[in-house]
Amino acid sequence: MKLTQVAAAVLLRPDGSFLLGQRAPETFYPGYWEFPGGKVEPGETPRQALDRELEEELGIRVLAAHPWIVREHRYEHAHVRLHFFRVTAWLGELRDHVHSALAWQIPGQASVAPMLPANGPVLKALNLPDFYGITQAAQVGVEHQLLQLEQALAAGLRLVQLREPARESARRAEFARAAVALCHAEGARVLVNGDLELARAVGADGIHLPARQLMALEKRPPFEWVAASCHDREELERADDLGLDFAVLGPLRETATHPGQPGLGWEGFAALVPGLGLPVYALGGVGRDDLTSAWAAGAQGVAAIRAAWK
Numbered sequence: 394m395k396l397t398q399v400a401a402a403v404l405l406r407p408d409g410s411f412l413l414g415q416r417a418p419e420t421f422y423p424g425y426w427e428f429p430g431g432k433v434e435p436g437e438t439p440r441q442a443l444d445r446e447l448e449e450e451l452g453i454r455v456l457a458a459h460p461w462i463v464r465e466h467r468y469e470h471a472h473v474r475l476h477f478f479r480v481t482a483w484l485g486e487l488r489d490h491v492h493s494a495l496a497w498q499i500p501g502q503a504s505v506a507p508m509l510p511a512n513g514p515v516l517k518a519l520n521l522p523d524f525y526g527i528t529q530a531a532q533v534g535v536e537h538q539l540l541q542l543e544q545a546l547a548a549g550l551r552l553v554q555l556r557e558p559a560r561e562s563a564r565r566a567e568f569a570r571a572a573v574a575l576c577h578a579e580g581a582r583v584l585v586n587g588d589l590e591l592a593r594a595v596g597a598d599g600i601h602l603p604a605r606q607l608m609a610l611e612k613r614p615p616f617e618w619v620a621a622s623c624h625d626r627e628e629l630e631r632a633d634d635l636g637l638d639f640a641v642l643g644p645l646r647e648t649a650t651h652p653g654q655p656g657l658g659w660e661g662f663a664a665l666v667p668g669l670g671l672p673v674y675a676l677g678g679v680g681r682d683d684l685t686s687a688w689a690a691g692a693q694g695v696a697a698i699r700a701a702w703k
């Protein structure tokens with residue numbers, strides 16, 4: 394079956410809510426909810442199709458759209474390749490011309506159903522924040538790291554990786570248990586680096602795989618959230634093929650912890666992520682100040698070790 398290219402828009406409001414539209418009667422899958430968008434016409438790029446569709450469907454002009462993820466799905470009538478963009482600024486009031494209804498939704502609390510079947514993983518990805526904080530208790534000490542974690546959670550951190558390869562195991566478990574409790578008290582998700590048993594024992598939300606572990610795996614480990622560290626396209630594609638939830642790609646810049654390892658730069662990053670079905674964070678010498686560049690390069694956001702705890 395011919396592959397149909399589609400541009401789809403995740404319209405985001407500053408409070409994090411996103412827009413869905415309900416498919417009209419007489420279309421295929423009537424009554425199902427979808428992201429605004431439509432087919433890419435011959436001669437158009439997905440971004441051009443996005444701009445045109447939002448003008449036609451909603452009467453708005455896109456001011457800022459960031460390439461996000463690409464998902465394929467086979468329906469009975471079509472094999473579609475959906476190019477998702479996160480749209481963060483637009484001009485004009487929403488005036489819908491094609492849907493039966495529109496609804497703003499909070500990630501993780503969708504109140505409308507059913508969704509078009511291709512969109513499940515997209516809704517899950519919408520739970521991911523812009524910033525991923527990575528612990529370093531082995532460097533700064535357990536007490537200090539827990540204090541910094543508590544402060545960062547109070548300031549809004551919602552995704553945390555416990556990365557403590559150097560700790561001996563009893564201390565590591567003790568730290569992980571305390572960190573998970575702090576994260577869960579604030580509604581943040583927490584992934585344990587590398588150690589599946591530890592992740593399970595301390596009730597973490599998932600596992601973050603180092604690249605070597607990722608490349609050795611045959612299938613996705615059974616956790617709600619599974620992420621991986623990647624350094625090149627091959628590793629990113631493996632993470633995507635295994636159906637992981639997100640990846641971290643770096644180093645973006647040369648860092649103190651990896652001296653001599655040249656950074657990808659935003660151009661290098663942007664060249665590696667197109668077409669992937671999973672969101673990718675940039676890591677290595679980046680912080681919150683880099684978010685705008687990260688989005689422009691197709692990133693979900695930024696991940697940081699030291700910069701997370703300032």
Ligand SMILES: Nc1nc2c([nH]c(=O)n2[C@H]2C[C@H](O)[C@@H](COP(=O)(O)OP(=O)(O)OP(=O)(O)O)O2)c(=O)[nH]1
Pocket residue numbers: 399400401420421426427428429430431432466468471473475509510511512
């Ligand atoms: N707009 C949009 N389309 C989606 C989503 N998820 C999903 O599987 N699709 C599929 C449904 C359609 O096969 C295709 C979108 O094409 P479309 O909206 O132009 O077309 P359609 O098939 O309803 O209509 P037509 O042009 O054939 O009359 O992508 C989504 O979230 N938004």
